[in-house]
Amino acid sequence: xxxxxxxxxxxxxxxxxxxxxxxxxxxxxxxxxxxxxxxxxxxxxxxxxxxxxxxxxxxxxxxxxxxxxxxxxxxxxxxxxxxxxxxxxxxxxxxxxxxx
Numbered sequence: 001x002x003x004x005x006x007x008x009x010x011x012x013x014x015x016x017x018x019x020x021x022x023x024x025x026x027x028x029x030x031x032x033x034x035x036x037x038x039x040x041x042x043x044x045x046x047x048x049x050x051x052x053x054x055x056x057x058x059x060x061x062x063x064x065x066x067x068x069x070x071x072x073x074x075x076x077x078x079x080x081x082x083x084x085x086x087x088x089x090x091x092x093x094x095x096x097x098x099x100x
Contacts, residue, residue, distance in 0.1 A: 032056065 008014065013021070024031065038044055039052040 035052045035056060039049045044052075
């Protein structure tokens with residue numbers, strides 16, 4: 001352990017997770033294989049299958065975080081629109097709210 005740093009390193013499994021993993025392995029139980037077996041069962045409902053696949057997907061793909069997008073026009077955007085309108089392009093003039 002590094003001096004001044006307490007606890008386990010980031011990303012390493014905690015003791016409880018290790019213990020559960022060891023117990024499952026000792027019993028010969030593979031939870032992922034079992035879930036896939038259940039999902040492949042013709043008697044499984046669509047909802048059960050979706051639930052299983054959704055649960056398993058989180059281990060394959062990272063969850064996406066919301067990203068805030070600033071959609072307000074910038075001065076560069078306004079300049080490009082003015083230049084385009086001066087060239088005679090068929091782009092509509094922006095509505096800046098002044099006509100209201």
